[in-house]
Amino acid sequence: MRLGTVFYHDFELLDAYGPLEMFGALGDKIELVTIAQEAGPVSSSVGPKTLADYGFDDAPALDLILIPGGIGTIPELKNEALLNFLRQRCPQSQVTMSVCTGSALLAKAGLLDGLAATSNKMFFELARSQGDNVEWRESARWVDAGQYVTSSGVSAGTDMALAVIERVFGAELAEQVMNYTEYQWHRHADDDPFAQFLNQGVTPS
């Protein structure tokens, strides 16, 4: 089982690394690979850099795909190389996951048409405006539409990851991962404490 995370410049750190912590705790049950348009350094929105192992051209086959969000989503909505990589790879995956504004990229690629999905609450319109044929949910910690699972903002991705681990690897292993990482799992996809901030996007100041 191989999980590929698609990094791009100005990605949000926890969108990627919260889920990767949970999947990584599965040990030799999974291989984690990092992908970007070109292999090499990719800056997060707050500075710290990730090193992408693969470019779009040489990325291996992927069972699971993770797409983080972040301020960098906005320019990527016009990046046909990234959108085409998603169009090519996501339909072949067992599960494709997005966190935060990552669902805007999936919607723009046309991959969420006819499906239910969610996104970051404070910046919800960014995702909604990318897909008229998506059933957007304004109140959901995450939405499991089968092959595509989309989560709300930042921390919600970690809760979604545990739900996908439970579905793919079983409840016992999800519980072990939770305890190993001392993580208090928000288990209910429909319980969304942050829906109250819908489109009130402000950065701390």
Next chain:
Amino acid sequence: MRLGTVFYHDFELLDAYGPLEMFGALGDKIELVTIAQEAGPVSSSVGPKTLADYGFDDAPALDLILIPGGIGTIPELKNEALLNFLRQRCPQSQVTMSVCTGSALLAKAGLLDGLAATSNKMFFELARSQGDNVEWRESARWVDAGQYVTSSGVSAGTDMALAVIERVFGAELAEQVMNYTEYQWHRHADDDPFAQFLNQGVTPS
């Protein structure tokens, strides 16, 4: 205000990136820098690599220091270069934070002598055995001893980070960061749901 995170090979992803997400959400109030013994790629325990901006020799002055834990802690307990970097830099910091087994490194460096501290619950003995003169707390999400703040395993670091943000930057900003990252803050340092797993260290299987 500058926060330096000390990376080493086989660090635990969320130990570093949970807190860095929270501090990063402070925007231009803080600069995040990444440090390792040598600048360049550093592998996490599950594969994905971070790029360290600075080596120990050229790291800039640091107001805040973050030390992640992970399986990589064990060899680093014998790494005098890292221990000396901590001995040199942490006493000059406003706040030094450790996550998980990161407190074993602080204890080994002698920096926690006479202070209260905690560590990862499943692997508690690893930290305790590094410092006979530390007041080790077996049940604590995190322990704030002033200049040194130590947290329990993995996810607990994110809760500690919000507590340090509250102390250094104020409660209003901590609340904004929590909402921006859609994070449900575990606010009580003494409430430790994972103390029940003391020294029962097992990896998911």
